[in-house]
Amino acid sequence: MKTAVSPRKAPRQARSQATVTAILDAAARVLVERGYAAANTNLVAERAGVSVGSLYQYFPNKDALITALHDRHSRQMDEVMDRAFALSQDLPFDEALQLIIEGVVEAHRVEAGLHRVLETQLAGLDMLSSHEETEARIAEQMGCLLARYPDQVRVPNLRLAVYMLMHALHALVHAVVATRPSGVSLKTATQEIVRMTRLYLSSPPTGG
Structure with missing residues (x-):
């Protein structure tokens, strides 16, 4: 039988909303400290200061709770990226590119410890549809961004360029946020990602 991963009910009153927020905040702390396997309702x-019965009023099991936490985290990251894409609309290419990459870095700094756990330990949990929808939306925004600068973007296949950027930025940003070398600031590492990305996009293809 498939485990239910949807919340049992949505909080409507301010007090209920505060309870759910406290539960999700506590779940984030427990997940970062203990990992998925050791976390339990x-x-x-206990960490949220509520009874387990109160928790079950909103979340039928651990996976429903973690899925709600994942969705909240995704929305927080989406808000950062949506703001970056909106601000980039009328900027020159170099400024827009820098703003978007800084946005990606900022988004990955939102509860970075929680993000690492969600990425590394929960790949098999039934929450991937929302993750895929988010990625598809960002890919579409990235494609629209690149299409605005035909004179600067020299990669002939924009769909391929978006694919390369999505995967490269995902790996690089995770690295600079979590494991950059000692003595290297986040600002410096981010500027290097901007430089690498600009060189890739502005270099004409060589050969077939």
Whole structure:
């Protein structure tokens, strides 16, 4: 039988919303400290200062709770990226590119410890549809961004360029946020990502 991963009910009153927020905040702390396998609803309820019965009013099981946490985290990251794409609309190519990459870095700094756990430990949990939808939306925004600068973007296949950027930026940003070398600031590392990306996009193809 498939485990339910949807919330049991949505909070409507301010007090209920505060309870759900406390539960999700506690779940994030427990997940970062203990990992997915060791996290459980009893511990989350204790950290949130509510009874486990109160937790179950909103979340039928651990996976429903973690899925709600994942969705909240995705929305927070989406807000950062949506703001970056909106601000880039009328900027010159170099400024727009820098703003978008800084946005990607900022988005990955939103509860970075939680993000690492969600990325590394929960790949098999039934929450991937929302993740895929988010990626598809960002890819579409990235494609629209590149299409605005035909004189600067020399990669002939924009669909391929978006694919390369999505995967390259995902790996690089994760690295600079979490494991950059000692003595290298986040600002410096981000500027290097901007430089690498600009060189890729502005270099004409060589050969077939």
